Amino acid sequence: MIPKLLKEFLTQIRSQKQADEAEVTFFSANASQVKVFEGKQDAILTSSHQGLGLKLWQGKRWGFAYTERLDPDSLATALHLARGHAQVSPDDPCDRPQPQQAPPSAAAPHKNDTVPITALVRHALELEAGGRTAHPSIYNISDCVVTSSHNSFAIANTLGLEHGFTRQTAWANLAVLARKSEGSETVNPWIERFADSVDTIDYTGMARFVGEEAQKRLAIAQPSAGEKIVVFAPEAGRTLLRRFEPAFLGESVVNHLTLLADKLDTVVAARHVQLIDDGMGLPAHRPIDAEGTPTQKTFLIQDGVLANFLHNTYSAAKLGQKNTANAYREMKLPRGILASNFFLAPGNLSQLDLLHHSGDGILVTELTGASASPVSGDFSFGAIGYEVTAGQLGRFLNNFTIAGNFFRVLQDIELISDAVEFETPGMWGSTGSPYFSVKGLSVGTA
Amino acid sequence: MLKDGILNDLLEEGKTLGADLVEVFVEHTRGEKLTLLDSHLKEATGGIDFGVGIRLIQGKEASYAYTNDDSPAGLRCTLKSAAAGLSFPISCATRTASAIVPPALATARLHSKKSLTSVPIADKLDLLHRADVAARATGSEIKQVSAGYLEQIQKILIVNSEGLRKEETRERCRFVVTAIASSAAENQTGTESPGARRGWEFFNTLDVADLGQRAAARARIMLSATNAPSGTMPVIIDKGFGGVIFHEACGHALETHNITRHASVFEGRLGTPIAASIVSAVDDGTLDYEWGSIAIDDEGTPAQRTQLIENGILKNYMSDRLGALELDLPPTGSGRRESYRYAPVSRMRNTFILPGSTSLADMIASTTHGLYAKHMGGGSVNPATGEFNFAVTEGYLIKNGRIDRPVRGAVLIGKGQDILMNIDMVGTELGLAQGMCGAASGWVPVDVGQPALRVNRLVVGGIS
Numbered sequence: 001m002i003p004k005l006l007k008e009f010l011t012q013i014r015s016q017k018q019a020d021e022a023e024v025t026f027f028s029a030n031a032s033q034v035k036v037f038e039g040k041q042d043a044i045l046t047s048s049h050q051g052l053g054l055k056l057w058q059g060k061r062w063g064f065a066y067t068e069r070l071d072p073d074s075l076a077t078a079l080h081l082a083r084g085h086a087q088v089s090p091d092d093p094c095d096r097p098q099p100q101q102a103p104p105s106a107a108a109p110h111k112n113d114t115v116p117i118t119a120l121v122r123h124a125l126e127l128e129a130g131g132r133t134a135h136p137s138i139y140n141i142s143d144c145v146v147t148s149s150h151n152s153f154a155i156a157n158t159l160g161l162e163h164g165f166t167r168q169t170a171w172a173n174l175a176v177l178a179r180k181s182e183g184s185e186t187v188n189p190w191i192e193r194f195a196d197s198v199d200t201i202d203y204t205g206m207a208r209f210v211g212e213e214a215q216k217r218l219a220i221a222q223p224s225a226g227e228k229i230v231v232f233a234p235e236a237g238r239t240l241l242r243r244f245e246p247a248f249l250g251e252s253v254v255n256h257l258t259l260l261a262d263k264l265d266t267v268v269a270a271r272h273v274q275l276i277d278d279g280m281g282l283p284a285h286r287p288i289d290a291e292g293t294p295t296q297k298t299f300l301i302q303d304g305v306l307a308n309f310l311h312n313t314y315s316a317a318k319l320g321q322k323n324t325a326n327a328y329r330e331m332k333l334p335r336g337i338l339a340s341n342f343f344l345a346p347g348n349l350s351q352l353d354l355l356h357h358s359g360d361g362i363l364v365t366e367l368t369g370a371s372a373s374p375v376s377g378d379f380s381f382g383a384i385g386y387e388v389t390a391g392q393l394g395r396f397l398n399n400f401t402i403a404g405n406f407f408r409v410l411q412d413i414e415l416i417s418d419a420v421e422f423e424t425p426g427m428w429g430s431t432g433s434p435y436f437s438v439k440g441l442s443v444g445t446a
Numbered sequence: 447m448l449k450d451g452i453l454n455d456l457l458e459e460g461k462t463l464g465a466d467l468v469e470v471f472v473e474h475t476r477g478e479k480l481t482l483l484d485s486h487l488k489e490a491t492g493g494i495d496f497g498v499g500i501r502l503i504q505g506k507e508a509s510y511a512y513t514n515d516d517s518p519a520g521l522r523c524t525l526k527s528a529a530a531g532l533s534f535p536i537s538c539a540t541r542t543a544s545a546i547v548p549p550a551l552a553t554a555r556l557h558s559k560k561s562l563t564s565v566p567i568a569d570k571l572d573l574l575h576r577a578d579v580a581a582r583a584t585g586s587e588i589k590q591v592s593a594g595y596l597e598q599i600q601k602i603l604i605v606n607s608e609g610l611r612k613e614e615t616r617e618r619c620r621f622v623v624t625a626i627a628s629s630a631a632e633n634q635t636g637t638e639s640p641g642a643r644r645g646w647e648f649f650n651t652l653d654v655a656d657l658g659q660r661a662a663a664r665a666r667i668m669l670s671a672t673n674a675p676s677g678t679m680p681v682i683i684d685k686g687f688g689g690v691i692f693h694e695a696c697g698h699a700l701e702t703h704n705i706t707r708h709a710s711v712f713e714g715r716l717g718t719p720i721a722a723s724i725v726s727a728v729d730d731g732t733l734d735y736e737w738g739s740i741a742i743d744d745e746g747t748p749a750q751r752t753q754l755i756e757n758g759i760l761k762n763y764m765s766d767r768l769g770a771l772e773l774d775l776p777p778t779g780s781g782r783r784e785s786y787r788y789a790p791v792s793r794m795r796n797t798f799i800l801p802g803s804t805s806l807a808d809m810i811a812s813t814t815h816g817l818y819a820k821h822m823g824g825g826s827v828n829p830a831t832g833e834f835n836f837a838v839t840e841g842y843l844i845k846n847g848r849i850d851r852p853v854r855g856a857v858l859i860g861k862g863q864d865i866l867m868n869i870d871m872v873g874t875e876l877g878l879a880q881g882m883c884g885a886a887s888g889w890v891p892v893d894v895g896q897p898a899l900r901v902n903r904l905v906v907g908g909i910s
Binding site for chain 1: 477479483484486487488489490491492493494495496497507508510511512513514515524528530531532567568571589590592626628631632633634635673674676677708709711787789823824825826828830831833834835836837854855856857859860861905906907
C-alpha cells in the first residue's frame with residue numbers, strides 16, 4: 001500500500017544517515033459527491049487526493065513534516081523541514097517508532113471502488129423527490145447530498161513496519177424545510193444514513209423519516225424552564241459523547257487536561273453504565289491503529305468504574321499503562337489518539353419502554369452549539385426535542401437549551417435502551433449511542 | 447505554479463466539453479505550527495499543501511473536481527471527471543457566461559514587511575515561552591498552559607475561460623494561548639487568539655505576555671464563577687468577539703449560497719428593515735492587514751467593502767459568481783474556499799456592526815437586571831430558520847445598573863431576525879476579533895466584530 005517511491009525514500013534516509021529512524025504515513029482519498037436542488041444537479045464534486053507525513057528520529061528527538069507533492073524535490077523539502085523540527089524539539093524518549101506487530105492482512109475486496117457519477121445523481125434525485133412529497137408541510141429541500149468515498153492509510157518505517165487499511169463508505173443527507181402554513185415558523189428535520197455502497201442506502205426510509213418528523217413538528221412549543229428528566233435520543237447522545245471523548249484520552253491525562261486523571265479504578269458513573277471502544281467492531285472496523293498496532297476492544301467504564309484510558313504507545317509509556325491501539329494520525333498530525341467505535345453500551349429496555357418509564361421530562365433529539373469543555377465537563381447546548389408526559393411523547397419543542405456537567409451526567413444515567421445507533425464512520429472510527437435518560441438537567445427557554 | 451501552456455490547454459479542452467465557464471484554481475500553501483504544552487515544545491509540524499481544482503459551470507449548474515496530480519495527464523483526467531458531472535451532453539458550442547465584474551475598488555494593504563519563513567524557529571518558540579511564563583505567574587491555580595503559533599503562506603493562481611488570470615500570495619499568522627485554572631474538583635479555561643494577514647511584524651504589535659495573563663485571568667475568574675441562571679433578560683455583549691453573534695445570527699443568512707436555495711430567513715428582504723434603526727453593518731474584505739482580508743476572492747473577483755445593513759435596512763447580500771448570476775446582482779468578491787479541495791461559495795470576510803453613540807458604562811447603568819457577556823465562545827446557526835446559539839465564556843450578572851458576580855456556562859439562543867430588532871443600544875468603540883468560520887466551502891479565516899451593544903431581550907440558557 002505504500003508507493004515504491006516512498007519505500008525508496010525511507011531507504012535513502014537511512015543509508016544517507018539523514019536520521020536514526022524514519023517513518024512515512026501515506027494517505028489517499030477518492031470521493032464523488034452530488035448535491036441536487038429542485039430536481040436538478042446543483043453541485044458535483046469528484047476528488048483524487050494524496051499526501052504523506054514524514055516523521056524522523058534523531059537520538060531521543062523527533063521531527064515531522066508533511067507534503068502533498070511527492071516529487072523528489074518536495075520530498076527533500078519535507079525531509080529538511082522534519083530535520084529542522086527535530087533540532088528544536090526536546091528529548092522525548094517515550095516517542096519511538098514501532099516494529100511490525102501483525103502481518104499485513106490481505107487487501108479487502110473493494111466493492112465498486114469507482115462509482116459512476118450518474119448513479120449518485122440518480123439516487124440523489126430519487127431522494128430529493130421522496131423528500132419533497134413526504135409530507136404536505138414540506139416546502140423546500142435545504143440539503144440533499146449523496147457521497148461515495150474510498151480512503152486508504154498506510155504506514156512504513158525503517159524498523160520494517162509496513163501496514164495499512166482502506167475504508168469505503170457511502171452516505172446520504174436529506175434536510176427539509178417544513179411549516180404549517182406560509183408565515184408560520186419553519187422547522188428543519190434532517191437525516192443521514194450510511195452504507196458500504198450508494199446502492200444499498202435506504203432512500204425511501206430516509207424520505208419517510210423526514211415526512212414523519214415534519215408532521216410531528218407542526219405544533220411547536222417551548223418547554224418550561226427548570227431541572228428536568230432528559231432522555232437523549234441517539235443523535236443527541238452521540239453529540240454529547242463525541243464532545244467529551246477527549247476526557248478519556250491518555251494524552252489528556254499526560255497533559256493535565258482531564259478531571260479523570262486520578263480516577264482509574266474508581267466509580268465515575270452509574271453502576272449499570274459501560275462505555276466501550278471497539279476497534280474490531282462495526283461500523284468502523286480496522287485491523288490496526290495509526291502506529292500499526294492491532295486493534296482491540298477496551299472498556300473505558302465498566303460497571304460504572306473508570307477502567308482504562310485510550311492510549312497510543314506514547315501516552316501508554318508516559319503513564320506506565322497498557323497501549324489500547326488508539327493511535328491516530330492525519331497527514332499534518334504526527335501523533336494523536338482517537339476512539340474507534342466509541343459507544344455507550346446498550347441496556348435492556350426497548351425505546352418505547354424507556355420512554356414509558358421516564359415519566360415526565362424531555363426527549364432531546366438534537367444538540368447544537370459549541371459550548372462543551374472536556375476539561376471542565378461543563379456543557380450548555382442548544383437543543384430540540386419533544387416533551388414527554390407520563391411516558392408519552394407530546395409536542396415538539398424548539399430552540400431551548402440544556403446545561404449541565406458531563407461527569408455528573410455519567411452518574412445520573414438511569415435508563416438505557418437496547419440498541420446502539422452509530423453515525424457515519426470516518427476513516428478512523430464512529431460514535432454510537434442508544435437512548436438513555438438522565439435524572440436532572442437544566443432546561444432554559446424563551 | 448503551473449505553466450501557462452498547460453493551463454491554456456485545460457481551458458480550451460474544457461470549453462470544447464460544452465461548459466459556459468472553465469475555471470482552474472491552483473494552490474501551493476506552506477504552513478507551520480508550533481505547540482507548547484507543559485512549558486515544553488510538544489509539537490512542531492510544517493509542510494506543503496498543493497493541488498488543482500477545476501470547475502465547470504453550465505448555466506447555474508457547477509461541477510468541481512480536484513487533484514494533487516499536476517501532470518498534463520492527471521489534469522486532463524480531472525477535467526474529464528468534472529465534465530462527467532454536468533447534466534448536459536457534450537457539445538461543440540462555445541458559450542461565454544456573462545458576469546458583471548465590478549471595477550477594483552480600494553484595496554487593502556496586505557503585504558508582509560518580514561516574511562514568516564525568514565524568521566528562525568527559536569524566535570517563534572520564544573513567543574510561546576513568554577506567554578506561558580506570564581500566564582503561570584498569575585497564580586497557583588494555573589495548572590496548565592497551552593501556547594500555539596501558526597503561520598500560513600498560501601499562493602493561489604486563478605485562471606478562467608473568460609481570460610481572467612489572477613494571483614495572490616496570502617501570508618497569515620496567529621497566536622493562541624489557553625490557560626487552565628484548577629481547583630480540587632474542577633477546571634476552567636481562558637483563551638486569547640489574535641491573528642492577522644501580516645508577516646512577522648504582527649508580533650511587534652502583540653504583547654504575548656499580556657495575552658497569557660488575560661487568558662489566565664479569565665480562567666481564574668471562571669473558576670470562582672457561579673452557574674449562569676436561565677431566563678429571558680437584557681444582555682450586553684461586549685465589543686470584539688461579541689460580533690460572533692451578528693456573524694452567526696445574521697451573516698450566514700445573507701450569503702447568496704443560502705438565499706438561492708431558499709434556505710435563508712432574509713430571502714426577498716432587500717430594501718426592507720431587518721434590524722433596529724440604530725444598526726448598520728458591513729462585510730469588508732479591504733481592511734488593512736485584517737485576518738479575513740483578501741485582495742481577490744477565490745474566483746478572482748477583487749475584494750470590496752459591502753454594506754449589508756444601513757440604519758436597519760437590508761442593503762446587500764454577499765455574493766459569489768453563481769449567486770450573482772442567479773439573483774442578477776453584482777458579485778461582491780465574496781467567493782471563498784478553504785483550499786483547492788472545495789469549490790468557492792459566498793462567505794464572509796471581516797463582518798461587523800458599525801459604532802453607535804452609547805458608552806458601555808451607560809449601557810450597564812441603564813440595565814436593572816441582565817447579563818454582561820464580556821467574552822464569547824463559538825456558536826452555530828441554521829440560516830433557514832434563523833435559529834442560533836453561542837457560548838458566553840466570560841459573563842457577569844448585572845444588578846441594578848452595576849456589574850455583579852461572574853457566571854459561567856451561559857449560552858445565548860434565539861433567532862437572527864429577532865435579535866437584530868431587539869438591539870436597543872450600540873456602543874461607540876469598535877473591536878474586531880479573529881476566528882475560523884466553517885461552512886460549505888470549508889474553514890476560512892474571518893474577523894467578527896462590533897462595539898458593545900445591548901439586546902433588550904435574549905434567552906440565556908444556564909443551570910437553574
